[in-house]
Amino acid sequence: MAHIHTIEFQKRGLPHIHLLIFLYSQHRIRDSHHINFMISAQLPDPQLQPLLYAKVTKYMLHGPCSIDNPQAKYMVNEKCSKHFPKEYRERTDWAENSYLLYARPDNSLVFECNGARFTNQYVVSYYPQLLLLFDCYFNVKISARLGIIKYLSKYICKGPNRATMEISSEMQDEIKAHLNGRFIGPTEAY
Numbered sequence: 001m002a003h004i005h006t007i008e009f010q011k012r013g014l015p016h017i018h019l020l021i022f023l024y025s026q027h028r029i030r031d032s033h034h035i036n037f038m039i040s041a042q043l044p045d046p047q048l049q050p051l052l053y054a055k056v057t058k059y060m061l062h063g064p065c066s067i068d069n070p071q072a073k074y075m076v077n078e079k080c081s082k083h084f085p086k087e088y089r090e091r092t093d094w095a096e097n098s099y100l101l102y103a104r105p106d107n108s109l110v111f112e113c114n115g116a117r118f119t120n121q122y123v124v125s126y127y128p129q130l131l132l133l134f135d136c137y138f139n140v141k142i143s144a145r146l147g148i149i150k151y152l153s154k155y156i157c158k159g160p161n162r163a164t165m166e167i168s169s170e171m172q173d174e175i176k177a178h179l180n181g182r183f184i185g186p187t188e189a190y
Contacts, residue, residue: 029142032092032103039140041086041102041125043109043118052128057111059137060124064116085121100125100142 005019029035046053065072065080074081088106095101104120111118127140 035092035100035142036103039100039102039125039127039142041104041123042107042120043111043123044128045109052132055131055135056123056126057113057118060126060131060139061111061113061118061122062124063118063122065122069116085119088121 001024002022003019005017007015007017009015023029029038044052044056062074062082062084063069063072063080065074065082065084069075070078072080074084086102086104089101089104092103093101102125104123107120109120124137124139125141126138130140131138
């Protein structure tokens with residue numbers, strides 16, 4: 001029915017999009033079976049879906065971020081600020097805050113990398129077809145909260161970063177002042 005998006009340019013990384021899609025009532029998500037058909041938060045079976053397994057293990061694993069790795073960048077007060085590892089769940093359910101709790105069964109699938117073990121507890125939610133199509137990190141969430149519009153509007157209205165600076169009267173070289181006062185992020189540098 002409609003969509004709204006904004007592209008966020010971060011100083012330390014590549015730009016990314018925040019996209020909100022409004023669906024017509026006949027296409028709205030009605031139950032957990034419909035959600036599980038579209039979105040997954042599980043390691044796929046490497047024998048049945050080797051390409052998807054390769055993409056999920058390359059892009060969609062969070063961490064390692066736990067007490068075992070207290071130096072991880074998302075660790076705050078000995079807990080992951082992104083709430084990983086998630087709890088095992090046999091089925092997808094709506095949480096009280098209208099976020100989804102995705103199915104993350106405690107099965108035997110484990111991915112090991114650099115001494116870390118990743119299970120379904122560390123998989124970021126993804127849409128398999130889009131992950132395969134775009135071959136990049138592609139976090140997808142379903143939300144029934146009105147607050148998501150406020151969250152997205154924050155990014156649209158945020159504006160550029162600003163800084164206040166003072167140039168001393170000793171600096172007469174305008175070219176040097178310009179070079180010292182500018183900021184070029186990775187995207188612009190590329």
